[in-house]
Amino acid sequence: FTVLVVFVIAIWGKRSSPFVQFLQFSEGVGGCIVPLLANPFLAPTKYVDIENNGTYSNMSNASSGPDNASMVVETTETNFLIKENNDITESSVKYAYLIVAVYYGVVGLLFFLIAIKMKTIRALRQDAKTLNNEQPTESTKAPLNKRYRVKMLFLVTLIFYAHGGVQITLNGLITTFSVEGLQWTKYLGTSIASVSGGAITLSCLLGTFATKILSQSQMISIQLLIMLLSMVTMVVFVQMHTYVLWVTVIFTGLSSGSMNASIYSWLQENVMPVTGIVVSCSMVGKSVSAMTVPLLAAALMENVHFMWFTYLLLGIVVLLGVIAICIYASFKVHMNNQNAQCAVVT
Structure with a gap:
């Protein structure tokens, strides 16, 4: 910027x-x-079942990965079995970054074309003065x-x-x-x-x-x-x-x-x-x-x-x-x- x-x-x-x-x-x-x-490209919320010593409960899992597998977490006190009801959908966030990359590419191409056409910034400024019928003026900045x-x-x-x-x-x-x-x-x-x-x-x-x-x-x-x-x-x-x-x-x-x-x-x-x-x-x-x-x-x-x-x-x-x-x-x-x-x- x-x-x-x-x-x-x-x-x-x-x-x-x-x-x-x-x-x-x-x-x-x-x-x-x-x-x-970016919201449409984020992974959807997933719901999983939790088994805790025979008792089931339902919870939401905001993050999801590419593999559809159960996960078992063992502790010294109790065992948890987490398994998903639905197939996990892979996040589409990569498309958001792709759009950003394309955008920056277009911006860079436009500036590249401007540089080629105008040769230098000085030439571009001179063209602007000519269009406005202005005469070049001395700079007010002190040496x-x-x-x-x-x-x-x-x-x-x-x-x-x-x-x-x-x-x-x-x-x-x-x-x-x-x-x-x-x-x-x-x-x-x-x-x-x-x-x-x-x-x-x-x-x-x-x-x-x-x-x-x-x-x-x-x-x-x-x-x-x-x-x-x-x-x-x-x-x-x-x-x-x-x-x-x-x-x-x-x-x-x-x-x-x-x-x-x-x-x-x-x-x-x-x-x-x-x-x-x-x-x-x-x-x-x-x-x-x-x-x-x-x-x-x-x-x-x-x-x-x-x-x-x-x-x-x-x-x-x-x-x-x-x-x-x-x-x-x-x-x-x-x-x-x-x-x-x-x-x-x-």
């Missing part, structure tokens, strides 16, 4: 924001419908020196670490927090996790249209503000009213879902081309976040107090805002230095 983001940005350049947002939205939609599409480049790449890694920590922790532990901490039912716990995922997906769709009205800097500022207010509200009021968790989770999902694409687009417009090294840094940040933040949250929830789930999320959101401010401040300082050097030369 990240490669597709780079490809879209390379094609449309500064105008890529709505396309990146919609690409993120399509990924979320795919994640929602794929489990439903990069090595120190500035390394610093920005480090900050990119940090901001994606923080952003990934918010989404991964929220989606991964919200059910545990609501069920074990707030004593919700498991049904409500899984429901709020689904609502969180739906809000993130909807955020990307709304971001597609928001990019037509707002700049990337404005979008990121609004997203950070909403996330911060949501987390503060969750920390203060989540134990008082049930609906607080629903509202804050929805607003956090709506604000954080489209931020990933907004960060990529802002970097492309203002700092450096979003190519392999930028994407690699972002993936490193997300991966490290996925390994460390949920583990830390789970340990604090289990060994200290379940409310550490909200405290940690609030801390990560604050960290995300601080890193965003550092990136913007570094960018402005670099631009001012470049303008001052140009003024001296002229």
Whole structure:
């Protein structure tokens, strides 16, 4: 998916924001419908008879294998004889993977044809400018020196670490927090996790249209503000009213879902081309976040107090805002230095 983001940005350049947002939205939609599409290919539920010292009972066996055979389990206390009533049907899940393979093959073939026809991404961008009667414009990105480049790449890694920590922790532990901490039912716990995922997906769709009205800097500022207010509200009021968790989770999902694409687009417009090294840094940040933040949250929830789930999320959101401010401040300082050097030369 990240490669597709780079490809879209390379094609449309500064105008890529709505396309990146919609690409993120399509990924979320795919994640929602794929489990439903896979259901017909799963093995059906089987029923087996259990003989326990002459007494029979019936139970369901959700998993089944390719061989139709009885199984005897012997223990020191009693003997169990399990035998199936019906012939076991082999799972058709291999066809689901076959469909996925065909899909990826078609996508790869389409990109291969595009590469052959357009020769290079530069030619494709030039064609787009010609169709829109646009004249090539000079890039607004300041020239990069090595120190500035390394610093920005480090900050990119940090901001994606923080952003990934918010989404991964929220989606991964919200059910545990609501069920074990707030004593919700498991049904409500899984429901709020689904609502969180739906809000993130909807955020990307709304971001597609928001990019037509707002700049990337404005979008990121609004997203950070909403996330911060949501987390503060969750920390203060989540134990008082049930609906607080629903509202804050929805607003956090709506604000954080489209931020990933907004960060990529802002970097492309203002700092450096979003190519392999930028994407690699972002993936490193997300991966490290996925390994460390949920583990830390789970340990604090289990060994200290379940409310550490909200405290940690609030801390990560604050960290995300601080890193965003550092990136913007570094960018402005670099631009001012470049303008001052140009003024001296002229």
